[in-house]
Amino acid sequence: MLGALTGDIVGSIYEWNNIKTTDFPLFQDHCRFTDDSVLTVALAEAILTGASYGTLMKSYCRRYPDAGYGGSFLRWVQSDSDCPYNSWGNGAAMRISPVAWAFGSLAEVLQKAEEYSVVTHSHPEGIRGAQATAAAVYLGRTGASKKEICRFVTENFRYDLSPTCDEIRPGYCFDVSCQGTVPQAIISFLESTDFESAIRLAVSLGGDSDTLAAITGGIAQAYYHGVPEPIAARTLAFLDEPLRRVTLEFEEKFVGNGTNKG
Numbered sequence: 001m002l003g004a005l006t007g008d009i010v011g012s013i014y015e016w017n018n019i020k021t022t023d024f025p026l027f028q029d030h031c032r033f034t035d036d037s038v039l040t041v042a043l044a045e046a047i048l049t050g051a052s053y054g055t056l057m058k059s060y061c062r063r064y065p066d067a068g069y070g071g072s073f074l075r076w077v078q079s080d081s082d083c084p085y086n087s088w089g090n091g092a093a094m095r096i097s098p099v100a101w102a103f104g105s106l107a108e109v110l111q112k113a114e115e116y117s118v119v120t121h122s123h124p125e126g127i128r129g130a131q132a133t134a135a136a137v138y139l140g141r142t143g144a145s146k147k148e149i150c151r152f153v154t155e156n157f158r159y160d161l162s163p164t165c166d167e168i169r170p171g172y173c174f175d176v177s178c179q180g181t182v183p184q185a186i187i188s189f190l191e192s193t194d195f196e197s198a199i200r201l202a203v204s205l206g207g208d209s210d211t212l213a214a215i216t217g218g219i220a221q222a223y224y225h226g227v228p229e230p231i232a233a234r235t236l237a238f239l240d241e242p243l244r245r246v247t248l249e250f251e252e253k254f255v256g257n258g259t260n261k262g
Contacts (some may be wrong), residue, residue, distance in 0.1 A: 002220025007213030097218030129178025
């Protein structure tokens with residue numbers, strides 16, 4: 001989970017100002033948490049407390065009204081309806097990482113990924129993106145190799161993970177769909193050598209940088225056994241107290257301390 005928040009914060013300043021290189025300051029003063037972090041923490045709280053995720057999402061959105069939500073999501077928040085709006089967007093994938101830590105089998109993770117996604121993202125592509133992301137996080141945290149993660153995602157979700165980051169980067173542009181974000185995020189993880197390089201590769205592709213890096217960061221945290229301590233500390237410093245409290249409670253209960261010394 002903390003890895004997803006890191007990716008969101010690092011990528012936040014490049015969403016509308018893409019940087020097509022891995023050579024950039026990891027954190028800058030004008031980085032910020034966005035809707036990716038807000039809704040990820042809301043999901044963590046839903047898992048911790050058993051509260052309705054839909055209710056918590058609406059509550060969090062009202063508490064953080066300027067986090068950068070999509071138009072369809074905002075209309076759903078402002079409505080009296082609890083019905084999903086058939087979204088195929090990448091929002092389902094960027095917020096799903098807590099599920100992969102909180103549940104004990106791959107089958108349950110896939111079931112819960114769908115359950116927590118269909119609150120808003122009831123379109124098959126939205127569900128597919130969330131499940132593929134959750135599966136990659138779960139497999140990473142349970143010791144699967146990169147080849148095994150790649151094979152599972154390719155065979156079960158039919159994403160093409162064969163292009164390299166260098167092949168994707170030149171023509172890649174803003175895409176809010178799951179199918180235009182999740183494969184690229186997973187490829188960034190697969191090419192990485194450590195947690196930080198995963199975040200840098202994801203941001204370097206361009207496009208919806210914060211969401212792309214949030215998805216990559218969630219997988220990288222699991223596979224690389226945590227977020228390096230100095231990076232984790234910087235991430236937590238960008239959160240306000242309520243977001244930080246829920247994050248630390250979730251990490252302590254389901255992840256460990258969420259950091260490593262690397």
